[in-house]
Each structure stands twice: as C-alpha cells, then as structure tokens.
Amino acid sequence: MPGGAAADPGSQALDAGGAERLLATMWRIRAFEERLEPLKRSSMVHGLTHLSIGQEAVAAGVCTQLRDDEPVYSNHRANGHALAKGVDMGRLLAELMGRADGCCRGLGGSMHVVDVAHGFLGATGVVGGNLPFAVGSALASRLLGRERPAVVFFGDGAAQTGIFAETVNLASLWQVPVVFVCENNGFAEFTPRSAHTRVERVSDLAAPFRVAARTVDGNDVAEVHRVFADALTQARAGGGPFLLECLTHRLSGHYVGDPGGYRAAVEDEAWRARDPIGRLVRQADAAGWFDVERSRAAEEAARDEVEAAVAFALGSPFPDPGIPAELTYAR
C-alpha cells in the first residue's frame, strides 16, 4: 500500500489499520533513503543528500494525519516528510537526480522540495528559515475562516536561532494554528547538542511564550502519532500553536559523505535497538495487530516501489538548460 497522506484521516487512537499505514510509510522512507545513499555515492543523485534513517517515526506519525490543505514546511532533511505527506516517490527521486520530471523540474533539489498538490509547500536549506512560513499559512487559514493547521519541521539546532524565538512568540501572540515539530536528534550538523546550549529540552523553550508543548519518544511512532493527533485536534479547534519535540537519532551522517568523526561520541548500536520500525512491529505483535511477516511484506512492497521510482527517475531526461522567463519572475 502506498501509505501517503490520507484524504481526511481525522485524529483517533491507533488501531491495526493505522499501525499498518505507519509501518508502510516508515518502510517507504527507509527503503528510499537506503537506496539513495548508493545512488548519491555513484553520482546519480546530484548535490547534497541528507538522510533521516532512524528518524522515520516522526515524519510518519505527523504527516500521515494531515489533509492536503494542511501544509507542511520542511527543511534540508526533507525526504521523509515529503514521502509521508504524499509526494510521489518517483517524482521526488527525479528531483533529487535533477531530472525534468522532478516535482520541481530539478530546479529545487533535495533541500527545496515543493509539491503544492499535496500541501508540501516548501523546504528551506537555511536552518530556521522555514519557521515563520507556517505562521503566515496559519494566519491565512484563520482569515479564510478555515482553521487548517500548518506544520513546520525543524531540528534541535534551529532552536538556537533568533528566528525560532521570534516565530514562536508571533504564533503565540496571534494564537494561530501552527504545530512546530522538532526532530531533536541530538546533533546540530556535526556537533552534539551539549556544545550548543545548556537547555536540555526544546520543549522547555515554549513555556515562556505560553505555548503548549510536549516531549515524546520520537522513535515510538505510536506515541508520536497519539500526541500529534491531540495537538492537531487542538489546533483545528482554534486552540492555537503547539510545540511537539520528538527525541530521535539519525543513524547516518549529516549528509552522505560526512566523515562522521564526531559520531564516535554516540552509541549508534544503542539507538539501533530502538529502531522505530522494529519497535512498531513488537508493539503490533503484542497488540495482536500483525507480526514480523507483515513487516517483511511492507518492506518488500517499499523496496519494489523504490526500484520503480529509480527506473522512472533514470528514465526522465535532464531539463532544458534554459531559464524560462515565467520562472525568473511570477506573472
């Protein structure tokens, strides 16, 4: 099953079907990024490639609950968010390969994926730069009499930027429906969080602005799903902004090719034991929803979808090297 964003999933407690959908989404992200790494190393994928292997639970737990008209703003590590929000895998990979059939015709690339049809409105490569867009989207929704929350993903490194404080303050001041989702993976690019701040939890930064916040185990997709569902319900009901901090860990470097010397300081093995896919399978088994065979089937389906995406992307031509006038300026 493709497992992208649902038309109108509502927010409800996780059941067997919901768990299967999250499983499929996480496998799609995992399989995509595991394939991406060799494609990047063999130069078939152009430019910078930031992987989120190990962090899939956050993208899946959040994006699969959003409607197409509830926008997501992402950052440089966008693949998981994009796939979970419904961006077509082949078009995403074609974008990463700089091909004409990429969702942005190869003009944006991995850090600037946009797919308006699925409410994936933008990804920025400057840490923190995407945060205020969500406030603008949420304000627009409020003015239109809808109350469609906007979601913006950011890493724990972005919490040290000035724009973070400015944006959370503005969202609180105007009480607009924004959910700030922090993927706290303990690393800001190449250095651990302890080298950047003495603030232990990003969620601690929300209280002075009187914004509700929660910190969850970001490798437990059921918990991410449950707490985000509550945040979404609150935001849809006019309850204003919410900050969800997801503690997680990227099992790969900052980007493909990152020498990773700093990573001796972390125990990848300990985190591998908390792999979000394995944890969901154990939970599902205990709940009697499905077992590891179901997970293998989901993995196989995901890997098949990835191979089809690779074939699609490799079959797509490079774009015409000209710059159309209508892209220089909007008219």
Add this chain to the structure above:
Amino acid sequence: MSHVIPYIAAIQEAIREEMERDERVLYFGQNMATSPEDPFLKQFGPDRVRVTPISETAEIGMATGAAVAGYRPVVELYMAEFLLVATDQVVNEGTRFHFMSKGQVSVPMVMVAGYGFTAGWAGQHTGSIYGMFMGVPGLKVALPSTPADAKGLMTTAIRDDNPVLFFQNYLLLLDEGEVPDGEHSVPFGVADVKRAGSDLTLVGTGYAVRTALKAAETLARRGVSVEVIDPRTIAPLDVDTILSSVARTRHLVLVDQATRHSSVAAVIAAEVAELGFSSLEAPISMVTALDSSIAYSKPVEEFVLPDEHKVIRAVEASLGLAPAST
C-alpha cells in the same frame, strides 16, 4: 485631473486603494495601528491591519507564508537598515520560492523600507542601501522620486506576483507633487525622462533625481541642455532608455546617493560601457556617496554625499566646460 499631495500621502493612498480593491491585501508593521483612531485600522479592521513585534525576520517570513497562501501582504519596515536584520528572509527565502518550486508557488509581497535619512541620523539609519538588493533574483526593487511615481509604483508593487522591495526616501516624504486622480499605476522596468535635453544624459536614482534636476536647472541657465532620466525601478532596470539617450547626447553622468561600489550608478556605468561604448565621447562619470559611513556632524555628512555642486562639476568635466564660479 490631478491632486497635489505629499509623497508619503501618495504611498498611503495607493495602499488604501489597493486594500479597498482587493481583500487579500494585508498591512503589517511594528508601529501599525498604534491608536484605535488609526485610519487604516478603522477602515480595514485588525484582521488586515496588524501590529507586529520587533521581529523583522519572523515578520517577513510570516508574510511570505501568507503570500504563498494567496494573500498580498504589505510589510512596513520603517528603516531600510532593518531589512539587514532579516537578510535571509529578504534575499534568500521568499525570493527563491517561485523559481525553486518550478512556479508552483509565488510570493506576492511588498516590503516598504525608508532610506537616506541624511539629516543627522548618522551611520546606521541613513544609508541608500538599495543597490545591494538589485542583483537578487526574483526580487523587484522600486525607487520612486516623486509623489506620482510613489503612488503608481506602490499600486504596481501590490498587484505584482513577486516580492517587491519598495524604497521610500525619508527626505522626500513631505515633498508635494501632482498625482493623477483615480487609479494610477506605473509599470516596472520603464524609466521616465524627467527633463528632456540634448547635451548630456544625467541619470539619478531615488532621492538623487532631485539633485540631478536641480543641477540640470542651474546648467540650463548657462545654456547647457541636460536630459534627466529616472529609472524608477532598479530591478528590473530599464537600460534601453538610458542607452538611447546616450546615443543622442554622447555624454553620461550618474548621480546616486549610495556608496560608490554598491550603487545603481556602478551597474548602469557597466551596462553603458559594454552596450553603448561607441556612443560615448567622454568617460562615464559617477557622482555617488563616498565608500564611507555617513557622518553625524553636518559638514562631514555633506562631504560624504553627492550634491548639486558635485554633479555640476562632473557635467562640466564630461563636456569639457570651464568650471563656473560658484
């Protein structure tokens, strides 16, 4: 028919008329609606007229998000230097969206910034810093010198589907001038010949248009016919009008209150040197601010800036005239 109003009133008139015409136009700013009697607040209400905190970065980024969602925000930033606080959002975020998304999104947003308060406001509030934005892809830059152009360019800015930086000059705010009655828009990328002439082309930018016109008036009394051109927008920049003028006059002097190496003058000089070299009978001359911070003390402030006298000296040198006694 026309009416006579100050430059600042012309800008406000354009914003008000566009807000009346299009519900999607929003107006944000740090000192917006400080009183319930504020005319914009009274007319359009607090949903559309919003006070923002001193958070330029979030303010412009928020406006970008609202623009992506279909609104047309006008962000009042007061001092142009405050754009620098938010440089990533001004230069590197909303300006890129349209291109990077293959045209899926556009960002119709106007950022209003006052510049050139060269009346003792010293080093951080007096810069004519528009030049540093004219090479930003996806960003349009308007630089009106008269009330009529101020209104017409603001109307066009609000209707444009791209981010527009609208630079208003602080020393011109109260200058009165005729503004056409009714709807009035001025196209972007179309220079205006403010004074026709045949001996020399003098291009001014923003406030410097006034300096250029004063110099042209003085020179006319000596029988020197100077053509004064105002590009009005510097991105897009109408080089063709300047080239065709230079083809007739064969002499070019540029007046710009920006620092020499960040001036519009430097860009125009390069374009004419490349595209109009054969027309020239004398070197292009740039009369700009020095590459210096603006001083607080009045005599030093004046030393740094271009003025009518410096323009006249440059025209005399270009035409090979003996300097007039002043």
